[in-house]
Amino acid sequence: MLRLAALAWKIERSPSVDVFAARLDAWLAQARAAGADLVLLPEYAAVEVGATVAAGRGAAAEVAETVARAEAIEAAMASAAAHHGLWLVGGSLPAREGERVVNRATLFAPDGRRAVQRKRTMTRFEAERWAVSGAGEPCAIDTPWGRLGIAICYDCEFPPIVRALVEAGAWLILVPACTDTPAGATRVTISARARAIENQVFVAVAPTVGAAPWCESLDRNHGRAGIYGPADRGFPADGVLAEGRLDTPGLVVAELDPAAIARVRRDGAVRNHADWPGGDLQAAVISPA
Numbered sequence: 001m002l003r004l005a006a007l008a009w010k011i012e013r014s015p016s017v018d019v020f021a022a023r024l025d026a027w028l029a030q031a032r033a034a035g036a037d038l039v040l041l042p043e044y045a046a047v048e049v050g051a052t053v054a055a056g057r058g059a060a061a062e063v064a065e066t067v068a069r070a071e072a073i074e075a076a077m078a079s080a081a082a083h084h085g086l087w088l089v090g091g092s093l094p095a096r097e098g099e100r101v102v103n104r105a106t107l108f109a110p111d112g113r114r115a116v117q118r119k120r121t122m123t124r125f126e127a128e129r130w131a132v133s134g135a136g137e138p139c140a141i142d143t144p145w146g147r148l149g150i151a152i153c154y155d156c157e158f159p160p161i162v163r164a165l166v167e168a169g170a171w172l173i174l175v176p177a178c179t180d181t182p183a184g185a186t187r188v189t190i191s192a193r194a195r196a197i198e199n200q201v202f203v204a205v206a207p208t209v210g211a212a213p214w215c216e217s218l219d220r221n222h223g224r225a226g227i228y229g230p231a232d233r234g235f236p237a238d239g240v241l242a243e244g245r246l247d248t249p250g251l252v253v254a255e256l257d258p259a260a261i262a263r264v265r266r267d268g269a270v271r272n273h274a275d276w277p278g279g280d281l282q283a284a285v286i287s288p289a
Contacts, residue, residue, distance in 0.1 A: 005036035008225040010249035021076035041091035043178040051215035070095035081108040113288035117150035138283035140168035168283035
C-alpha cells in the first residue's frame, strides 16, 4: 500500500535555492503529517528560482539561471526527502547534459539514492523558445511498492509512452505538469485519466498553478492536482480517487493498492490492459542508485 501526495505548486518569487528549499520543506512537512510515503511535485516548479534571479531579462535568461543552479536544486530536493523520510519526485527541471539542455525528473529516495526520467517529447514552447531537447527512453523504476513510471507533462498525451512503462511493470504513472492555458491543463488531465483507463493503472498529476506576471517563462499556470484510477469495478465510476480545485495550490492524497490494479485487470467489466493492441516502444527497468 502506497500513500501518495500530489502537489499543486503556486509559482512565487524564490530569489535563491535556499528560499525554494524552505518552501519545499514546508510542503513536505504537510505531506508527512498527512501520512504520505511519496510526494509528486510539478514540472518546472524550480524554474521560479532562475526566473526570480533573471527577472526582466527574458525567458531564455530565466531558463539559463535555472540550469546553472540545477545541481544545487537537486541537492536541496535530496536533502528534503531525507529530512522528512519521504520518497520525492522533484517535479522536473531543465539541466545541462553534455551539449544540450534536457528536462529531467528525479526520484529521490530518503536514503540518498536517485533515479532519473528525461522528458521524451518537447512542446513547441520548450523546443522553440527554451531550446530544450527531448531525451531518453521510458524507464520503469523499482521502489519498495513495486515499479513506478514517470511521464513528464506532454509525454502523458502519447499512449505508447505510458504503455511502455506499464508493460515494463509500472502500476502507477506519475505526471509532473506545467501548462499555461486552460486548454493545456485539460489535455493533461484528460490524457492522464485516459491512460488510467486504457492501461488499468493509477495515474497522478501535479501541476504548477497561479499567475506570475514577473516571470516570463511561467507567467500563467493552470491545472489541478489529481489522482486517477480505472473507471471500473472497485473504483469510483468516474475514476477520480482524489482531485484538487482548478488553479488552487495544495496537496491531494490517496491510498493506492497495487493489488487493486491486479484485481481489476483480472475481474474488471472490461480488460483494457489485456486487450491493448500492441506497439513497438519498450521501457527499460532501473533502480535508484
